[in-house]
Amino acid sequence: xxLGFHVSIAGGISRSVERAHDLGCTCMQIFSRNPRxxxxxxxxxxxxxxxxxxxxxxxxxxxxxxxxxxxNLASIKPDxxxxxxxxxxxDLERTEALGAEYLVTHLGSANGQxxxxxxxxxxxxxxxxxxxxxxxxxxxxxxxxxxxxxxxYTLEQVREVIARLHDSPQVGICYDTCHGFAAGYDIRxxxxxxxxxxxxxxxxxxxxxxxxxxxxxxxxxxxxxxxHWHIGDGKIGLDGFKLLLNHPAFRDVPxxxxxxxxxxxxxxKNMKVVRSLIT
Numbered sequence: 711x712x713l714g715f716h717v718s719i720a721g722g723i724s725r726s727v728e729r730a731h732d733l734g735c736t737c738m739q740i741f742s743r744n745p746r747x748x749x750x751x752x753x754x755x756x757x758x759x760x761x762x763x764x765x766x767x768x769x770x771x772x773x774x775x776x777x778x779x780x781x782n783l784a785s786i787k788p789d790x791x792x793x794x795x796x797x798x799x800x801d802l803e804r805t806e807a808l809g810a811e812y813l814v815t816h817l818g819s820a821n822g823q824x825x826x827x828x829x830x831x832x833x834x835x836x837x838x839x840x841x842x843x844x845x846x847x848x849x850x851x852x853x854x855x856x857x858x859x860x861x862x863y864t865l866e867q868v869r870e871v872i873a874r875l876h877d878s879p880q881v882g883i884c885y886d887t888c889h890g891f892a893a894g895y896d897i898r899x900x901x902x903x904x905x906x907x908x909x910x911x912x913x914x915x916x917x918x919x920x921x922x923x924x925x926x927x928x929x930x931x932x933x934x935x936x937x938h939w940h941i942g943d944g945k946i947g948l949d950g951f952k953l954l955l956n957h958p959a960f961r962d963v964p965x966x967x968x969x970x971x972x973x974x975x976x977x978x979k980n981m982k983v984v985r986s987l988i989t
Contacts, residue, residue, distance in 0.1 A: 712772070715730065777813060777816070783831070784819055802839070813845075832861060837874070849880060849881050853889050856893040887926070891931060925967065
């Protein structure tokens with residue numbers, strides 16, 4: 711099973727591969743730049759080359775790149791909307807320059823707007839971005855927890871965005887377990903995990919499920935609050951993750967943990983827990 715973490719790119723993107731390997735990762739996720747700023751430092755050609763060499767040497771694949779947090783593809787503000795599309799293209803270009811397979815993006819939020827308006831807004835943004843830069847990497851839409859103004863907290867909403875992109879083969883999904891649980895997808899029982907597999911199959915299609923964010927949830931089921939927590943220590947619990955990890959629909963899907971990193975022991979602990987649940 712492909713398992714990994716979101717890892718830091720401090721000191722150069724190529725160094726992230728060694729960090730991932732040291733944690734026992736066989737896949738990984740990174741930001742390609744500062745996720746909370748608009749300034750973009752050009753990628754260093756030597757750093758790119760070292761990143762690719764390290765990936766091959768340490769056999770880490772696939773690599774997921776996450777978009778900048780400031781990007782809001784559903785924004786009602788024209789300036790932010792245009793800037794978000796522009797910066798989304800920048801992240802896509804950087805993902806491909808690194809040779810990474812996937813670019814993960816949130817769908818965005820727009821307080822006070824109706825669901826259909828937001829679905830159209832997001833799909834129009836992505837459609838325009840893909841015209842500006844036809845992708846080689848696959849874009850993965852990440853489900854949300856459904857906090858105020860969010861779009862993408864139901865799989866039907868994600869499906870509608872994909873449909874408006876003419877079912878492009880370059881668009882898939884990355885399912886976040888914390889977000890899904892907070893939005894009303896209960897995976898604490900076998901029936902719940904079976905239901906999630908069926909729901910994904912019936913909406914976006916299991917063939918579009920290219921990655922999962924493996925996070926426990928600090929807040930209650932259907933709380934609509936996005937708070938990641940350590941595997942097994944949150945409201946989903948060990949039994950739920952054991953069922954999910956070993957389910958035939960999800961077993962072979964690469965999984966990235968975005969669990970809290972308060973101490974140096976947190977990541978190794980979460981990796982150990984997850985591996986112990988695989989049968």
